[in-house]
Structures are given as C-alpha cells and as structure tokens.
Amino acid sequence: MRILLVEDEHEMAAWLQRALAQSGFLPEHAKDARSAEVMLQASAYDAVVMDLRLPDKHGLILLREMRNRGDITPVLVLTAQGALHDRVRGLNLGADDFLSKPFALEELEARLAALVRRSRGRQPRTLRCGPLVYDSESKAFTLDGALLHLTPREHAALAALIGRARTPVEKHQLFLQVFEQDSDSSLDAIEVVLHRLRKKLQGSDIHITTVRGLGYMLESSAPED
Known part of the structure; x- marks a missing residue:
C-alpha cells in the first residue's frame, strides 16, 4: 500500500516512515503542503496521512483543494486531542478518518488498512x-x-x-x-x-x-x- 505521509515534524515523519515500512507499507514523505500537492498530482497513492499544522498551508485547505480537483484518495487526518472543530470541518471537506495525537502505531496501521480496503471494494492490490x-x-x-x-x-x-x-x-x-x-x-x-x-x-x-x-x-x- 503506497502511503503519502504529510508531516512537517522531522522526527515524527522519520519514525512513521520506518515503522510503516517495517509493517509492509510503502510510505513516502511530504514535508509541507506544496510538496504534497506535487506528489499527489505526479503519483497515485492508496491513502494519505495528513497532519493539519503544516508550515505553508493548513491541512484542511490542502484537503479541500484535493477534493475540489476530484482527488478521491482516502485521507486520514491527524488531529490534536479533543480538536472537535477540526473533525467537523474535516468531515465537511471530505476527510475519511481521524486519529488524535498521541496515537498507537497499531491503531494507525489498522485504520489505514480499513480505509484502503473500503476504497478498493476489498479487491486485492x-x-x-x-x-x-x-x-x-x-x-x-x-x-x-x-x-x-x-x-x-x-x-x-x-x-x-x-x-x-x-x-x-x-x-x-x-x-x-x-x-x-x-x-x-x-x-x-x-x-x-x-x-x-x-x-x-x-x-x-x-x-x-x-x-x-x-x-x-x-x-x-x-x-x-
């Protein structure tokens, strides 16, 4: 499963890339919204893991722009604990799932697998x-x-x-x-x-x-x- 990880915090991104790769995912990293936009338009991904606090653009704006151009790639949004307003806005803009920080890696992997299964109609890839x-x-x-x-x-x-x-x-x-x-x-x-x-x-x-x-x-x- 090809996963685009949109995360500006270097240590968090490096840890997630290694952990997901060890579990058999194929993660690629975008350090900001601009990099993510280029990568999304150049390649197909099975899912996106997106932090909201990006240095150049809020993650929900990036999500809105994805959906406006017809990109239906499943998006799992990382939010701060209890950030209800982000969840509500995200759902309205087309987010598929949310995970609050801090989170367990096992839960992230399970949620990603579920998102991809739903998006593929459970067809093997x-x-x-x-x-x-x-x-x-x-x-x-x-x-x-x-x-x-x-x-x-x-x-x-x-x-x-x-x-x-x-x-x-x-x-x-x-x-x-x-x-x-x-x-x-x-x-x-x-x-x-x-x-x-x-x-x-x-x-x-x-x-x-x-x-x-x-x-x-x-x-x-x-x-x-």
Whole structure:
C-alpha cells in the first residue's frame, strides 16, 4: 500500500516512515503542503496521512483543494486531542478518518488498512515489475510465481523499490524505510541489504541498478506485455 505521509515534524515523519515500512507499507514523505500537492498530482497513492499544522498551508485547505480537483484518495487526518472543530470541518471537506495525537502505531496501521480496503471494494492490490509481484494484502513477494523468502530488512527495501519501480529511490530515503529509528547503522549499511537482495534476484529478469547521484532503481529486462 503506497502511503503519502504529510508531516512537517522531522522526527515524527522519520519514525512513521520506518515503522510503516517495517509493517509492509510503502510510505513516502511530504514535508509541507506544496510538496504534497506535487506528489499527489505526479503519483497515485492508496491513502494519505495528513497532519493539519503544516508550515505553508493548513491541512484542511490542502484537503479541500484535493477534493475540489476530484482527488478521491482516502485521507486520514491527524488531529490534536479533543480538536472537535477540526473533525467537523474535516468531515465537511471530505476527510475519511481521524486519529488524535498521541496515537498507537497499531491503531494507525489498522485504520489505514480499513480505509484502503473500503476504497478498493476489498479487491486485492498488487505491485508488479516484470516477473516480480508484491501482494500488498498478504505482504508477500513472488518471483516467476515462486515465493521469495526475505529478511525483514530485505523485504522493506524491496517493497520501497517496487513501489517506485523504474524510478530511482534516493539512498537516504531508502535507508530510513529499512532501518529502525534507533539503529546505530551507518548510511552505507543499506549497501549490505541491497547486496543480499541482488544475490536472491540473481539469474532472474529483475535488477537493482545504482543510478549515480540519484539512488537505486528496480527494473526488469523482461519484455513488457
């Protein structure tokens, strides 16, 4: 499930990205409303998690503009405890759910999964790059029809890459989605994870390419259907 996280607080955003990635989601981060608008118009997301207190525009204004241009992506709004007025305005503007801060990660994940199920009519969703397929409901990868056995970090890295297949993913962004917030690992530790992934993909039509200055890209040499 591709999730757009609209949150200006750096530590909160970094923690949520890592936690959601470890749970099999494919989170991407927008630090303000302007970044979110660009990303929403450039890509399709399964859901948006939106903080209201953004530095350049109130989240409810961003929500209103989304709905006005016909964007029906499910939106879960993060609110301050007891902010009834935000909830009422949000419902009127097209918000799908609310979660008060502070919140439990398990509740956020459950609410996101429910939002996405409702928006899809409970139809399964898969991401594909050539013979590599990711089922976002079962959170399983298959390669040429066979189950691909991965460690949690390998799984998080490959999920992030297939979510943006054929597009480079910046090294630091990939690191944030793979390693825990309190990890003592250096940025270069992502190279070890990718090395192991490349070995497991060896002999297939799937390749993880290093794009100098841009990051890493998942691509397939198999002919398109």
